[in-house]
Amino acid sequence: MKNKIFFKLVFVFTLVIAAATLTLDVAITHSWENSLRQQIEINLKQKTEMFALQVSATQLKPGALGSMARAVAAASGARATVIDVHGEVLADSDALPETMENHARRPEFQAALAGQTGMDTRHSHTLGVDFLYIARPIPGGAVRLAVPLSAIAEANQKVWRSLLSASALACFIAILLAAWASRSASARLDRILVFAGKIAEGDFSARLAEYQNDEIGRVAVALDTTARKLQTSFQEVEDSRSELEAVLNSMQEPVIAIARDGRAQWANRRMELLTPTGVRLNQPVVQTVRDPNFLSAVQEASLHHKLVTTRVHSFVPGRVFAATVAPMPSGGLVAVLHDLTDAESIETTRRDFIANVSHELRTPLTSIQGYAETLLDGVTSHETQRDFLEIIRKNASRMTRLTEDLLILARVESGDKKLQRRAVSPAELLRDASDYFHDHRADSGMKLDVVNEALKLVSADRDAVFQVFSNLIDNACKYASQGGRILIGAHDVEGFVQFYVRDYGPGIASEHLPRLFERFYRVDKARSRESGGTGLGLAIAKHIILAHGGTIAADSELNHGCTFVFSIPEARVNRD
Numbered sequence: 100m101k102n103k104i105f106f107k108l109v110f111v112f113t114l115v116i117a118a119a120t121l122t123l124d125v126a127i128t129h130s131w132e133n134s135l136r137q138q139i140e141i142n143l144k145q146k147t148e149m150f151a152l153q154v155s156a157t158q159l160k161p162g163a164l165g166s167m168a169r170a171v172a173a174a175s176g177a178r179a180t181v182i183d184v185h186g187e188v189l190a191d192s193d194a195l196p197e198t199m200e201n202h203a204r205r206p207e208f209q210a211a212l213a214g215q216t217g218m219d220t221r222h223s224h225t226l227g228v229d230f231l232y233i234a235r236p237i238p239g240g241a242v243r244l245a246v247p248l249s250a251i252a253e254a255n256q257k258v259w260r261s262l263l264s265a266s267a268l269a270c271f272i273a274i275l276l277a278a279w280a281s282r283s284a285s286a287r288l289d290r291i292l293v294f295a296g297k298i299a300e301g302d303f304s305a306r307l308a309e310y311q312n313d314e315i316g317r318v319a320v321a322l323d324t325t326a327r328k329l330q331t332s333f334q335e336v337e338d339s340r341s342e343l344e345a346v347l348n349s350m351q352e353p354v355i356a357i358a359r360d361g362r363a364q365w366a367n368r369r370m371e372l373l374t375p376t377g378v379r380l381n382q383p384v385v386q387t388v389r390d391p392n393f394l395s396a397v398q399e400a401s402l403h404h405k406l407v408t409t410r411v412h413s414f415v416p417g418r419v420f421a422a423t424v425a426p427m428p429s430g431g432l433v434a435v436l437h438d439l440t441d442a443e444s445i446e447t448t449r450r451d452f453i454a455n456v457s458h459e460l461r462t463p464l465t466s467i468q469g470y471a472e473t474l475l476d477g478v479t480s481h482e483t484q485r486d487f488l489e490i491i492r493k494n495a496s497r498m499t500r501l502t503e504d505l506l507i508l509a510r511v512e513s514g515d516k517k518l519q520r521r522a523v524s525p526a527e528l529l530r531d532a533s534d535y536f537h538d539h540r541a542d543s544g545m546k547l548d549v550v551n552e553a554l555k556l557v558s559a560d561r562d563a564v565f566q567v568f569s570n571l572i573d574n575a576c577k578y579a580s581q582g583g584r585i586l587i588g589a590h591d592v593e594g595f596v597q598f599y600v601r602d603y604g605p606g607i608a609s610e611h612l613p614r615l616f617e618r619f620y621r622v623d624k625a626r627s628r629e630s631g632g633t634g635l636g637l638a639i640a641k642h643i644i645l646a647h648g649g650t651i652a653a654d655s656e657l658n659h660g661c662t663f664v665f666s667i668p669e670a671r672v673n674r675d
Contacts, residue, residue, distance in 0.1 A: 116273045120266040139246060143233045144216065146175040147244040151235035154181060154242050164190035175244060178230070182208060183240040207234040211241035220248065298326055352437050357384050357397060359430040373415055390414050393422050400424040400432055411436060518560040518646055522670035525553040525589040525596050528561065532568035532587055543576040550588035553596045556670040563643045564667070570636035571600040571663050579604025579660065595649065595666040607655040615653050616641040
């Protein structure tokens with residue numbers, strides 16, 4: 100590359116010097132020729148004027164005119180000619196007048212016979228060379244002097260040869276200087292090229308020393324400054340990467356980075372330890388994690404560029420992970436696996452404990468409640484004993500409901516309670532809810548209205564949905580008795596049928612809404628206990644609806660009632 104730049108610069112310099120020298124030579128030659136011609140014209144005009152004065156002042160015969168013409172020609176070095184007013188040649192210094200043609204139509208004589216100084220340049224047929232002709236008027240005719248232009252051509256040739264010799268010498272010296280300058284510039288560019296190659300290879304410690312303050316020098320200084328900044332930035336990035344790698348390696352959660360082409364790009368130490376065969380870097384991620392849920396989450400996050408969460412059961416035998424796959428700005432993905440094994444084991448133990456305790460408590464509580472009722476039937480006096488027995492019965496009854504709700508909730512959460520789903524119309528579900536109200540809550544002083552706008556069938560367990568409606572209606576009767584009215588209904592939405600239970604009571608403050616479906620959460624604890632609620636009805640309703648693949652939520656405003664809304668997927672009816 101150095102030689103290419105050197106020869107290019109020399110070639111360009113040579114062209115520029117040659118063009119400049121040639122232009123200068125042509126200009127000088129042209130200027131010299133014009134100057135010489137002007138001098139000859141001025142000189143010849145002066146001699147022609149003297150010739151005209153001499154002929155005018157002397158009255159000579161035609162024979163004597165020839166002698167004068169030859170004398171003037173010898174003195175001026177020019178051809179002398181005299182004609183009359185008709186253009187006939189009276190005398191000529193180089194030829195016999197009798198042999199010469201009429202000159203009346205010659206341009207210079209036409210101007211002279213008109214009383215002006217005539218001038219013309221043309222080829223002489225008589226002598227066969229180019230001449231400059233100048234004529235002046237005289238009484239009875241005109242005189243003319245002519246000089247050959249071959250002298251100008253000879254002078255031009257001498258000047259041109261001199262200029263070519265000088266130009267050749269100047270070009271040679273200039274080319275030597277251009278070669279030296281080109282070699283210097285080529286060497287400087289070669290140093291810049293070597294420097295750029297080192298930077299491209301990642302050697303940011305390379306430096307470029309340049310002390311000249313021209314354009315190449317400024318480029319070199321800019322490149323050197325850029326290299327210093329790149330070294331600083333690269334070091335900062337490397338430090339950040341090392342810190343991030345240390346943080347990720349210290350995490351207890353396995354982390355793996357996936358390139359946009361689906362290959363495993365990086366993994367922390369925890370991921371390496373948990374993978375049976377080790378993380379296979381630069382290989383498809385399926386060779387490291389073969390869990391179908393994980394691979395589906397990776398594919399979905401890559402296609403839709405969104406965060407995806409799933410459960411991974413087959414990554415490590417006997418362990419369950421929650422995998423979160425998130426897209427990265429570079430186009431790849433990062434997946435974090437959180438071990439849920441211990442948490443799920445604890446949750447399973449908790450559910451089993453609740454179920455077992457509830458089951459064990461149900462029998463003695465039933466016995467206590469039965470015996471209390473028997474004793475109450477036998478007591479006819481002693482009001483204090485009756486009150487005590489009534490308290491025992493009420494609390495035993497409440498504990499029985501609590502154990503029943505705990506058992507139901509444990510079965511729903513664990514999946515032991517299998518839903519018997521079939522296609523059912525919303526009208527049937529609303530009718531079951533209305534019948535429950537009239538059978539169990541008609542004496543509460545509330546009025547129930549039903550509005551059914553749904554046309555689709557839903558895929559639902561009729562008994563489970565009835566339990567959801569009964570829990571929500573019980574809540575409305577307990578906490579909204581001041582409203583005097585309950586509204587239940589259904590309407591179609593895309594892919595679902597949405598049901599609602601609305602009351603017109605005092606409503607619920609907004610800060611309580613996010614926690615309404617938690618176990619044992621009560622907005623008004625004193626009133627809940629007084630009404631005999633267990634605090635599990637909404638939690639049971641939530642898990643039943645989630646098991647159906649739907650959603651449930653509450654919307655309320657103080658003094659404007661409360662609305663519970665839940666959705667159930669529409670049934671896919673085979674129309675074949």
